[in-house]
Amino acid sequence: MVVCVPVTQDGQVGDTWERTHDVVIARVDNATGRVDQWDEFPIRWDERPDSGGREQQHARIARFLTEHGVEQVICGYISDSVLHMLQRMDIGVVADIHGNAQEAASRYGQLGGLPD
Numbered sequence: 001m002v003v004c005v006p007v008t009q010d011g012q013v014g015d016t017w018e019r020t021h022d023v024v025i026a027r028v029d030n031a032t033g034r035v036d037q038w039d040e041f042p043i044r045w046d047e048r049p050d051s052g053g054r055e056q057q058h059a060r061i062a063r064f065l066t067e068h069g070v071e072q073v074i075c076g077y078i079s080d081s082v083l084h085m086l087q088r089m090d091i092g093v094v095a096d097i098h099g100n101a102q103e104a105a106s107r108y109g110q111l112g113g114l115p116d
Contacts, residue, residue: 001028003109004070007101017075021046025068028109074108
């Protein structure tokens with residue numbers, strides 16, 4: 001499964017999905033939860049675009065996720081508008097997750113992995 005996790009400089013799950021500076025695209029083995037690939041991207045969604053407002057921000061997020069084949073987002077907080085967008089894109093969301101980003105990707109990146 002391909003998951004996307006907002007990540008802080010110290011490797012924790014970022015607090016806010018659409019206002020994060022860096023994300024990780026991780027490939028997680030569905031059966032074991034082993035993280036097979038871990039690539040960090042400085043996407044800078046925390047920087048406001050010069051024009052276009054929220055629609056432009058949503059388009060940037062959607063384009064990035066589509067380009068990387070993301071199947072699931074694991075994050076702390078996510079706004080309702082972005083949550084609905086991801087649902088329309090058929091991307092799973094596991095929210096209100098905190099702690100080590102790699103452990104979260106492993107735990108919730110497996111098919112059907114949902115918070116306890």
